[in-house]
Amino acid sequence: MEFSLTLGKYILKVESEKNTPNASGALLTGTDIRIQLPFVADQFYCHGWQSWSLTAWLDTREELAPSFPVSLHASHIDLPYAFEKKPNGSWLGAVNTPDGKIILLGSLGLESHVKYDGDSLCGSYEHGNGDWFLAYGLEQDIFQKYAFLLGDRFGKTRLKDSPRIWCSWYSFYKEIKESTLLRIINEMGDLAFDVIQVDDGWQKKVGDWEANEKFPSGMQALADSIKLTGRKAGLWLAPLIAVQSSSIFQNHQGWLLHDAHGRLVQAGVNWHEKFFALDTTHPQVLEMLAELMQKVRTWGYDYVKLDFLFAGALPGQRYVNIPRETAYRQGLETIRLALGDAYLLTCGAPILPTLGLCDAIRVGPDVSDVWNLNLESRLMNNFAVPGAQNAIRTTLNRLWLKPIVHTDPDVVYFHSRNISLSNEQKQLLKYLAYISEFKATSDLPSWLTASERQELQLFLTSKPEIKYISQYKYQINGSICDLSESIKFPKSLNWFENLIRFFIGNLANISIAFILFDKFFSIERRKSDL
Known part of the structure; x- marks a missing residue:
């Protein structure tokens, strides 16, 4: 059905099966929606699929170049x-x-996508009919209205305030051990953390969620030690994936996602090996997930960070033939129920299917002690990789989610030990944490000077007044904070750089080459950081 819809001074031609006008625009229904515009837009808001996926306003006059290497597509984009x-x-x-406003077309359901084809916004569902929100107005107002609709449809976070977190990742990466963490717990003193979170490196394998030999007393004993300081114990897991060397991969390949040809669906490369996606419609997988979360709670962890969750929504053949994001949400519902009232932070998570089932969601890539990795970001056109600028760019463009979920921008750095970030760049990360209203760091107390420790304590205890001014500009306790320079993209490649990109990108698509590079990079990174 085609009809005309007037939004402000613009008359749009709308193709949908059903429409219900409202104050901002209309609620539409249809498998495929087309909104023909009376003007050519020069900016398009691109919303990435999962936590790390690029989210930004893009120039419509430039053709989108695919990111490299292709071997990372499953881990970074839809x-x-x-x-x-x-x-x-x-x-x-x-x-x-x-006239300086926006027109938004937003789905109110899963497995849906929007594109701009030069004169129209086109929305489509992968399966059946679905609802859409079409609206015109100021960017902040329209995104807020969309967020409230999503909250009504999927649910909102239960809690008003987010906890203040220390996590082990950016100090140790995977090189953590019980004795070191116990020492750090004792060094925390009066630092105002609510949670001490143990990150990757405690488990036998990704997929085998028991303490390894570096944690001889077990995970319950560590949680007890954390709680003796008056803080909550937090734990990292990636329950929807399994590496090749795990017992799940070796003994339960029927639990894993397969493609149409019966091959296992590879979700990425990390930990120096390939990892694969679990099928969240398989009854035994759901049983395993529930038992795992209950075990984590029995150990004493009241804060849980779940990572690499996108794997549960990858395309594939499932035990039960239901749409992929619906299948993922089914798995997450099982997890949420088993965790009870534990605080749940999701990461590497498809955004819409996760809403209502978590307390917080990472809304950008990992940060890094490097502002921008030229090889990955510029040469490979990959803005989902770790880096302070990549994290700031995507997080800023997702803060409209704040009314319905805690938005995690990742950690802030206070130390000055072997870090390439300037003081100004570290300050931008701190501003972002204030604006996001989510505070976390990985800095070791022993790394901090007296003034840096004081700065960290002030960060943890202060509640600055935040005022939105314009798209990337805020007022923090009366001072103007302009983050607009942080969202800029690097310059286009010349012919020689494109040649290098082609060579390196294709080399990285060879699994063994990528694994060797990952192993070398990880070792060298740990040497410099530790």
């Missing part, structure tokens, strides 16, 4: 749309209007 050249995004998209 696979079915990896080579889409037109501006596009997961579940929603928006364009700027000549």
Whole structure:
């Protein structure tokens, strides 16, 4: 059905099966929606699929170049749309209007996508009919209205305030051990952390969630030690994936996601080996997930960070033939129920399917003690990789989610030990944490000077007044904070750089080469950091 809809001074031609006008625009229904615009937009809001996926306003006059290497696509972007050249995004998209406002087309359901084809916003569902929100107005107002609709549809976080977190990742990466963490716990003193979270490195294998030999007393004993300080114990897991060397991969390949040809679905490469996705519709997988979360709670962990969750929503053949994001949400519902009232932070998570089932969600890539990795970000056109600028860019463009979920921008750095970030760049990360209202760091107390420790304590205890001014500009306790420079993209490649990109990108698509590079990079990184 085609009809005309007037939004402000613009008359749009709308193709949908059903429409219900409202104050901001209309609620539409249809498998495929087309909104023909009376102008050519020069900016498109691209919303990435999962936590790390690029989210930003993009220039519509530039053709989208695919990111490299292709071997990382499963871990960074939504696979079915990896080579889409037109501006596009997961579940929603928006364009700027000549009068300085926006027109947004946002899905109210799962397995949906929006693209801009030059004169129209086009929305589509992968399976059946679904609902859409079409609206015109100021960017902040329209995204807030969309967020409230999503909260009504999927649910909101239960809690008003987020906890203040120390996590082990950026100090040790995977090289953690019980004795070191016990020493750090004792060094915390009066630092105002609510949670001490043990990150990757405690488990036997990713997929085998028992304490390894570096934690001889077990995970319950460590949780007890943390709680003796008056803080909550937190634990990292990646329950929807399994590496090749894990017992799940070796003994339960029927639990894993397969493609149409019966091959296992590879979700990425990490830990110096391939890892694979679990099928969250398989009854035994759901039983395993529930038992694992209950075990974590029995150990005494009241804060749980779940990572690499996108694997549960990858395309594939499932035990039960249901849509992929619906299948993922089913698995997450099982996890949420088993965790009870534990605080749940999700990471590497598809955004919409996760809403209502977590307390917080990472809304950008990992930070790094490097501002920007030129090889990955510029040469490989991959803005989902770790880096302070990548984290700031995508997080800023997702803060509209704050009314319905705690938005985790990742950690802030206070130490000055072997770090390439300037004081100004570290300050930007601190501003982002204030604006996001989510505070975390990995800095070791022993790394901090007296003034740095004082700065960290002030960060943890202060509650600055935050005022939104414009798209990337805020007022923090009366001072103007302008983050607009942080969201800029690097310059286009010349012919020689494109040649290098082609060579390195294709080399990295060879699994053994990528694994060797990952292993070398990880070892060298740990040497420099530790």
